[in-house]
Amino acid sequence: MSNQSSSAASGGWLSRQRTVAGPGFNRWIVPPAALCVHLCIGQVYAFSVFNKPLSLLIGGTEQAPADWSIASIGWIFSIAILFLGLAAAFGGAWVERVGPRKTMVTAAALFGGGFVISAFGVWSHQLWLIFLGYGVLGGCGIGLGYISPVKTLMSWFPDRPGMATGMAIMGFGGGAFIASPLSVFLMGQFGVGGAFLALGIIYIVYMLVGATIVRVPAKDWKPAGWTPPKKTNRMVTNANVHVDEALKTPQFWLLWGVLLLNVTAGIGVLGQASLMIQEMFPPITDASGLVTGGITAAAAAGFVGLLSLFNMAGRFFWASTSDFIGRKTTYAIFFALGVVLYALVPTTGNMGSIALFILAYAVIISMYGGGFATIPAYLRDVFGTQYVGAIHGRLLTAWSVAGVLGPVLVNYIREFQISSGVAPADAYTVTMYIMAGLLAVGFVLNLMMSPVSEKHHMQAEPATA
Known part of the structure; x- marks a missing residue:
C-alpha cells in the first residue's frame, strides 16, 4: 500500500495513478x-x-x-x-x-x-x-x-x-x-x-x-449490476492482441483500407461542398436581378453548416447503433448505402432537385462521421481492450492518407473536366462515380473481415504503468 502511494506521489498530478477514480x-x-x-x-x-x-x-x-x-x-x-x-x-x-x-x-x-x-x-x-x-x-x-x-x-x-x-x-x-x-x-x-x-x-x-x-x-471496475454478456458475435473477442502484433494481422490492414476509403469519399466532397452545390445549382435571376432560384453563396454557407450538424449527429447515432447491430453490419450499411447515394448525386443535379441533393449529402456526411466514431469500437471487438488506444492511433494513418487523396481526387478531376470544356454543373459527375467505386471496394474489404487467429492473442498481458 505504501509503495502504491509513493508511486502516485512521485508521478505528480499528471500521473496515471492520480486519475484513478x-x-x-x-x-x-x-x-x-x-x-x-x-x-x-x-x-x-x-x-x-x-x-x-x-x-x-x-x-x-x-x-x-x-x-x-x-x-x-x-x-x-x-x-x-x-x-x-x-x-x-x-x-x-x-x-x-x-x-x-x-x-x-x-x-x-x-x-x-x-x-x-x-x-x-x-x-x-x-x-x-x-x-x-x-x-x-x-x-x-x-x-x-x-x-x-x-x-x-x-x-x-x-x-x-x-x-x-x-x-x-x-x-x-x-x-x-x-x-x-x-x-x-x-x-x-x-x-x-x-x-x-x-x-x-x-x-x-x-x-x-x-x-x-x-x-x-x-x-x-464494472458498472453496477452489469455482467459481461456471453459471446454471441464471433467478431467480438475476449482476448487481447498486442499493438505490434496487430500490425501483422490481415484484419488490421483490412480495417485500415475500410477507414481510408470511407474517409476519402467523404472528406473530398466535404471540402468542396459549398462550391459544388453552387455550381450544380447556380443562382437564377429575373430581369430585375432578383434571385428566383438556385443556390446563392449565403445558402451554400447554410448548406455547409447543415452538413456539419449531420457530421456531428452521425458520429453519435451510428456508433450507438453499432452497439446493437454490430460494427461489421454498420460499415456494410455505410458502404452499400454510400454507393447508391454517390451514384444518385449527379442524377439529382440533372433533375434540378436541390432537396434530394441536400438529403443525399446529409446522409453521406452522417456516415462519414459515423465511420470515425465506430472504428474504435470495431478495433476493440477485433483486438481486445488492452491496446485498443495504441492500435487506433496506428490506424489513423489512413486518415492522413485520405486527407490528401480525397481533396486531390475531387479538385483535380473537377479542374480537368472544366478545362476539357465540361460545364461546371457537370464537372462532378465522374468524381461521384469514382467515389461510389471506392466505396464498393470498401464494402468488399469489410466483407472479408473475420476474427483474428488465436496465434496472435497475448498469452500473458504485461502490466501497464
Missing part, C-alpha cells in the same frame, strides 16, 4: 471531459475560414495584391492532417502508458501553442511559422487529443462502447460548427494574428478543464 465516481463525468478536448481540436475542419484573410496579408497587414497564394495556404491544413495521423500512430503506445490526463495536457500545449506560434507567423509575415505552429505542432496536438480519451471511455462503458466513443468523437465533428463563427468574430475584432492568439488561449483553457476532470476506472 475512487468509489462512487460518476462515470458520466468522463464524456464531458472528452468533449472539452474534441470540441477544441475539431476546429481543424473550420480552418478554411482563415484561407482568404491569410491570402490578403502582406507584411502582417491586410492589403492587395496577395503574396500568399491560396494554394500555398492550403498546405497548412494538409500538414496538420498529416501530423495528426503521425502523432496518433507514433504516440499511441505512449498514450496507453501515461494515461489520458498527461496526454490531454500535452495536446493542449501543442494545439494551443501552435495557434500562438501561428499568430507570430502572421505578425512577422512568415508563412513557415504557421506551417510549424498550426501544421506541425497543432497537428500533433490534434492527433494526441483525438486518441487520448478513446480507451478510457470504452473502459467506463463496457456495456455501450460504441455510444461512449460516439459521444466524444461527436465533439470533433461539432468543433467546426463552433469554431467557424467564433473565428470570424475574433478576426473582425483583433485581425488574423489576434484571432490566432485568442483561439490558442481559449483552447488551452478548455482542454485543461477536460484534463482536470478526466478519470480512469480502478482495476476490475
Whole structure:
C-alpha cells in the first residue's frame, strides 16, 4: 500500500495513478471531459475560414495584391492532417502508458501553442511559422487529443462502447460548427494574428478543464449490476492482441483500407461542398436581378453548416447503433448505402432537385462521421481492450492518407473536366462515380473481415504503468 502511494506521489498530478477514480465516481463525468478536448481540436475542419484573410496579408497587414497564394495556404491544413495521423500512430503506445490526463495536457500545449506560434507567423509575415505552429505542432496536438480519451471511455462503458466513443468523437465533428463563427468574430475584432492568439488561449483553457476532470476506472471496475454478456458475435473477442502484433494481422490492414476509403469519399466532397452545390445549382435571376432560384453563396454557407450538424449527429447515432447491430453490419450499411447515394448525386443535379441533393449529402456526411466514431469500437471487438488506444492511433494513418487523396481526387478531376470544356454543373459527375467505386471496394474489404487467429492473442498481458 505504501509503495502504491509513493508511486502516485512521485508521478505528480499528471500521473496515471492520480486519475484513478475512487468509489462512487460518476462515470458520466468522463464524456464531458472528452468533449472539452474534441470540441477544441475539431476546429481543424473550420480552418478554411482563415484561407482568404491569410491570402490578403502582406507584411502582417491586410492589403492587395496577395503574396500568399491560396494554394500555398492550403498546405497548412494538409500538414496538420498529416501530423495528426503521425502523432496518433507514433504516440499511441505512449498514450496507453501515461494515461489520458498527461496526454490531454500535452495536446493542449501543442494545439494551443501552435495557434500562438501561428499568430507570430502572421505578425512577422512568415508563412513557415504557421506551417510549424498550426501544421506541425497543432497537428500533433490534434492527433494526441483525438486518441487520448478513446480507451478510457470504452473502459467506463463496457456495456455501450460504441455510444461512449460516439459521444466524444461527436465533439470533433461539432468543433467546426463552433469554431467557424467564433473565428470570424475574433478576426473582425483583433485581425488574423489576434484571432490566432485568442483561439490558442481559449483552447488551452478548455482542454485543461477536460484534463482536470478526466478519470480512469480502478482495476476490475464494472458498472453496477452489469455482467459481461456471453459471446454471441464471433467478431467480438475476449482476448487481447498486442499493438505490434496487430500490425501483422490481415484484419488490421483490412480495417485500415475500410477507414481510408470511407474517409476519402467523404472528406473530398466535404471540402468542396459549398462550391459544388453552387455550381450544380447556380443562382437564377429575373430581369430585375432578383434571385428566383438556385443556390446563392449565403445558402451554400447554410448548406455547409447543415452538413456539419449531420457530421456531428452521425458520429453519435451510428456508433450507438453499432452497439446493437454490430460494427461489421454498420460499415456494410455505410458502404452499400454510400454507393447508391454517390451514384444518385449527379442524377439529382440533372433533375434540378436541390432537396434530394441536400438529403443525399446529409446522409453521406452522417456516415462519414459515423465511420470515425465506430472504428474504435470495431478495433476493440477485433483486438481486445488492452491496446485498443495504441492500435487506433496506428490506424489513423489512413486518415492522413485520405486527407490528401480525397481533396486531390475531387479538385483535380473537377479542374480537368472544366478545362476539357465540361460545364461546371457537370464537372462532378465522374468524381461521384469514382467515389461510389471506392466505396464498393470498401464494402468488399469489410466483407472479408473475420476474427483474428488465436496465434496472435497475448498469452500473458504485461502490466501497464
